[in-house]
Amino acid sequence: MDDAAGAILEVRDLHVRFRTRRGPVQAVDGVNFSLAAGEILGVVGESGCGKSTLCTSLVRLLPENAEVTGSIRYRGEELLTKSGAEMRELRGREITMVLQNPMTAMDPLFTVGNQLDEVLRHNSSMRGEERRSRALEMLRLVHIPSPVERLRSYPHQMSGGMKQRVLTAMATSLSPGLLLADEPTTALDVTIQEQILRLLADIRGSLGTAIVLVTHDLGVVRRITDRVMIMYAGRAVETGDTEAIFTDPKHPYTRALLASIPRIGHTGRRLTAIDGQIPDLADLPPGCAFAPRCPSAMSGCTTAFPPAFNTGPERTARCWLHEGSPA
Amino acid sequence: MSDRFFFRRWNLGLQDSMRGAPVLATILVALFVGAAVLAPWIVPHNPADQNFLVSLAPPFWQEDGSLSYPLGSDNLGRDILSRIIYGARLSLIISVFAIALAGSVGVLLGLIAGYVGGAIDSLIMRIVDAFLALPFILMALGFVAALGPSVTNIIIVMGITNWARYARLVRGEVLSIKSRDFVALARVAGQPRWRIGIRHILPNVTNSIIVLATLDLGRVIILESSLSFLGLGVQPPDISWGLMLSDGRAYMTVAWWLTIMPGLAILLAVLSLNIFGDWMRDRLDPRQGRD
Amino acid sequence: MGFYILRRIGQTALTAVFVSMIVFSLARVTGDPTISLLPTEATQEDRDFFRRQLGLDQPLHLQYLTFVGRVLEGDMGKSFRYRESALGIVLNRLPATLQLAAVSMLLATIIALPIGILAAVRRDTWIDTLARWFATLGQATPTFWLGLILILVFSVHLGWLPTSGRGGVENLVLPAITLGWFSAAAIARLTRSSMLEAMQSDFVRFERLSGLPERIVVLKHALRNAAIPIVTYMALQFGVLLSGAVVTETVFAWPGVGLIVVDAINARDYPVVQAAVMVTAMLILLLNLLVDLLYSWLDPRIRY
Numbered sequence: 001m002d003d004a005a006g007a008i009l010e011v012r013d014l015h016v017r018f019r020t021r022r023g024p025v026q027a028v029d030g031v032n033f034s035l036a037a038g039e040i041l042g043v044v045g046e047s048g049c050g051k052s053t054l055c056t057s058l059v060r061l062l063p064e065n066a067e068v069t070g071s072i073r074y075r076g077e078e079l080l081t082k083s084g085a086e087m088r089e090l091r092g093r094e095i096t097m098v099l100q101n102p103m104t105a106m107d108p109l110f111t112v113g114n115q116l117d118e119v120l121r122h123n124s125s126m127r128g129e130e131r132r133s134r135a136l137e138m139l140r141l142v143h144i145p146s147p148v149e150r151l152r153s154y155p156h157q158m159s160g161g162m163k164q165r166v167l168t169a170m171a172t173s174l175s176p177g178l179l180l181a182d183e184p185t186t187a188l189d190v191t192i193q194e195q196i197l198r199l200l201a202d203i204r205g206s207l208g209t210a211i212v213l214v215t216h217d218l219g220v221v222r223r224i225t226d227r228v229m230i231m232y233a234g235r236a237v238e239t240g241d242t243e244a245i246f247t248d249p250k251h252p253y254t255r256a257l258l259a260s261i262p263r264i265g266h267t268g269r270r271l272t273a274i275d276g277q278i279p280d281l282a283d284l285p286p287g288c289a290f291a292p293r294c295p296s297a298m299s300g301c302t303t304a305f306p307p308a309f310n311t312g313p314e315r316t317a318r319c320w321l322h323e324g325s326p327a
Numbered sequence: 328m329s330d331r332f333f334f335r336r337w338n339l340g341l342q343d344s345m346r347g348a349p350v351l352a353t354i355l356v357a358l359f360v361g362a363a364v365l366a367p368w369i370v371p372h373n374p375a376d377q378n379f380l381v382s383l384a385p386p387f388w389q390e391d392g393s394l395s396y397p398l399g400s401d402n403l404g405r406d407i408l409s410r411i412i413y414g415a416r417l418s419l420i421i422s423v424f425a426i427a428l429a430g431s432v433g434v435l436l437g438l439i440a441g442y443v444g445g446a447i448d449s450l451i452m453r454i455v456d457a458f459l460a461l462p463f464i465l466m467a468l469g470f471v472a473a474l475g476p477s478v479t480n481i482i483i484v485m486g487i488t489n490w491a492r493y494a495r496l497v498r499g500e501v502l503s504i505k506s507r508d509f510v511a512l513a514r515v516a517g518q519p520r521w522r523i524g525i526r527h528i529l530p531n532v533t534n535s536i537i538v539l540a541t542l543d544l545g546r547v548i549i550l551e552s553s554l555s556f557l558g559l560g561v562q563p564p565d566i567s568w569g570l571m572l573s574d575g576r577a578y579m580t581v582a583w584w585l586t587i588m589p590g591l592a593i594l595l596a597v598l599s600l601n602i603f604g605d606w607m608r609d610r611l612d613p614r615q616g617r618d
Numbered sequence: 619m620g621f622y623i624l625r626r627i628g629q630t631a632l633t634a635v636f637v638s639m640i641v642f643s644l645a646r647v648t649g650d651p652t653i654s655l656l657p658t659e660a661t662q663e664d665r666d667f668f669r670r671q672l673g674l675d676q677p678l679h680l681q682y683l684t685f686v687g688r689v690l691e692g693d694m695g696k697s698f699r700y701r702e703s704a705l706g707i708v709l710n711r712l713p714a715t716l717q718l719a720a721v722s723m724l725l726a727t728i729i730a731l732p733i734g735i736l737a738a739v740r741r742d743t744w745i746d747t748l749a750r751w752f753a754t755l756g757q758a759t760p761t762f763w764l765g766l767i768l769i770l771v772f773s774v775h776l777g778w779l780p781t782s783g784r785g786g787v788e789n790l791v792l793p794a795i796t797l798g799w800f801s802a803a804a805i806a807r808l809t810r811s812s813m814l815e816a817m818q819s820d821f822v823r824f825e826r827l828s829g830l831p832e833r834i835v836v837l838k839h840a841l842r843n844a845a846i847p848i849v850t851y852m853a854l855q856f857g858v859l860l861s862g863a864v865v866t867e868t869v870f871a872w873p874g875v876g877l878i879v880v881d882a883i884n885a886r887d888y889p890v891v892q893a894a895v896m897v898t899a900m901l902i903l904l905l906n907l908l909v910d911l912l913y914s915w916l917d918p919r920i921r922y
Contacts, residue, residue: 061823089829091829099823101820171827460902460906461895464861465895556762586767590766594760597758
């Protein structure tokens with residue numbers, strides 16, 4: 001796609017391969033995308049499609065048996081060649097992350113204040129008083145009631161939703177350019193999910209932080225993302241503007257996903273089953289991995305995986321159905 | 328889970344069930360058990376035979392050593408190798424019976440505590456705490472001294488002093504299994520409590536018990552040899568590694584092999600049993616993986 | 619918090635009652651003391667008189683109550699041999715045993731913690747392999763054998779250290795290594811596995827994501843979380859040390875409780891054996907209680 005000057009994150013031909021006892025596992029296979037400052041990108045797919053791996057690879061915190069190739073440029077700088085120390089500089093300051101389960105994401109033995117302070121101390125040159133007021137300010141920003149008392153609380157004294165808000169505060173306390181949110185609402189109650197999503201949208205608005213939102217909840221995606229990337233078996237099968245994709249999906253997998261959303265009611269918009277098995281990343285079929293489950297599969301689908309065809313302005317789909325469009 | 332392992336073992340044969348086993352440790356365990364079982368037929372000498380002409384003979388690789396006394400001889404000219412083989416026999420007998428005793432008592436009380444719950448549970452668990460708090464070797468010493476040091480008494484004492492860990496383990500397992508569906512189903516189906524306990528819960532805790540028992544073998548072997556070393560365990564003319572060590576101690580400076588050889592036998596037996604037990608734990612009961 | 623402490627103290631008291639029952643039964647299974655204490659030519663009347671004197675004609679539960687009453691007054695009977703308070707004899711020897719156990723524990727901790735932590739941080743490297751061998755080997759070594767080998771090498775061949783007795787630091791080195799060896803291995807093993815578990819937790823991942831230095835993540839957060847099982851285990855190991863001191867004290871002729879117990883057993887001096895078991899058991903119980911209270915300081919989740 002375009003190498004827009006405004007892009008804060010530029011991922012090109014990213015591959016992640018794990019060496020395991022069962023042989024190599026290609027968890028991310030040739031993913032391309034870019035993200036402008038303040039933009040929210042939704043990364044969607046069934047579990048095991050490589051979306052969490054993709055997220056973790058961006059901050060270079062994959063386990064040692066992972067091989068990452070390709071290019072990840074953040075504000076024009078290549079991340080894959082940075083040293084461990086340089087990456088640590090970026091983490092917590094420029095690129096931060098919110099995890100799926102807030103219940104276990106904080107050290108149970110230290111107070112909230114202590115942990116917030118630690119992040120500020122190791123990532124900035126703020127002094128004690130300054131850090132404290134910054135911490136309070138952040139707690140207020142994420143709508144934590146009586147923040148002064150909260151600083152003295154231990155994690156187990158807070159609800160899951162409140163913890164996730166505190167964690168979001170920790171992750172955004174230094175106005176990072178990029179926030180990676182790995183299924184931040186999955187472990188929470190439906191009512192709390194809404195609050196967290198609104199919070200993420202607020203943060204984008206007030207801090208100008210770009211967000212990569214990993215989720216399998218299409219309702220969430222439609223509500224707050226600007227663009228979407230649909231992943232299947234480690235590959236980005238369709239990317240484009242959120243509204244465009246929701247109104248006119250081009251890839252059969254995207255269509256199947258959208259069809260699986262219950263039409264009535266606003267809650268429970270989780271992916272329900274699509275016929276067939278989720279593919280095993282250690283043992284992928286040749287050609288398009290979705291072909292065995294695809295209603296429109298053609299004979300060529302099982303021999304070669306298609307390149308990304310343009311299917312509209314800033315839209316691509318990796319499906320032979322769109323072969324006519326220029327790649 | 329437990330039955331799956333055993334069925335697989337018998338159905339697909341030994342080769343499959345032993346896949347990934349630590350080779351050296353398994354060979355040593357087999358050697359240890361083999362020596363213990365076959366002792367009377369494989370010893371080069373009668374372990375009690377004294378021969379003053381060859382007293383304090385060094386191991387064969389040393390000058391003056393000979394292959395007829397491969398690991399040397401003691402002050403009375405008895406063959407060390409033969410005595411170590413017989414020592415393995417008694418070690419294995421004592422530890423297996425002691426663990427069987429400790430295991431049965433512990434499993435029974437653990438089943439009762441976990442299954443019945445309430446006041447009986449807390450009562451049994453406090454007794455378990457009491458036994459775990461007792462200074463283990465001191466108490467064993469006290470009981471052996473009181474009952475008299477015979478092999479049977481040593482087994483009884485080790486049983487008395489070791490059951491508590493089994494009770495605690497089984498109780499914990501029962502509590503976690505009790506909440507699972509199939510037990511509830513059996514209950515709804517109107518099976519009596521004791522029957523649910525035996526038919527459904529016991530088979531499920533077997534794995535954990537087997538693992539604990541294997542890892543305990545080494546511990547009990549060391550305990551037995553400690554008692555014997557202190558003169559309060561196996562008594563002559565019975566042969567025990569600990570006893571050999573304590574006899575050999577006086578000759579430590581002139582005949583090191585009297586001390587080194589039996590100690591090495593204990594070390595290798597316990598080491599291989601522990602490594603083998605660790606492997607079994609990883610295989611049978613991954614949850615117990617942490618100490 | 620207050621409730622938790624009270625409950626733990628109550629549990630400990632109940633456990634102590636059971637310990638006293640076990641020690642009491644130890645006294646009863648030793649058989650009829652009149653046989654070992656009275657000369658063989660004593661008449662039946664002599665024996666009956668003596669039994670009444672010792673209260674052995676009373677029903678068992680009354681005997682037990684008398685026993686407990688005396689124990690609470692600090693009376694665990696008189697040593698048959700020395701005609702002094704059995705408890706006094708044991709308490710006299712206790713400092714020597716405590717000293718040995720404490721130094722062994724310190725030594726074990728100093729060795730085991732760094733090994734365990736390093737093995738976890740450098741998982742699956744040669745450091746880890748070495749550490750695991752150290753732990754496996756250490757847990758399979760018979761204490762008395764290790765003691766004898768150390769004497770053989772450092773006292774007999776090299777002549778660096780004395781073989782026995784209590785005195786200066788040089789007397790303490792070999793016994794402390796001998797006694798602490800097993801515990802060092804056991805603690806190293808547990809430290810490694812607890813650290814591995816802590817380092818796989820979500821909060822460690824989040825802290826790394828938040829750009830905290832690895833030093834802080836490992837040594838402050840992971841270690842503090844791993845410390846909870848380690849501290850309990852160390853208390854347990856201290857109990858093992860107190861009890862295992864019997865063997866080490868015998869090998870090195872260290873004049874502690876263990877040495878006197880072996881002595882007393884050989885002389886059938888049961889009151890001393892009982893007193894030793896009782897005192898050691900109570901120490902271990904107390905230690906366990908202290909550790910549980912320490913817990914509530916280490917882990918805020920328990921402070922309810």
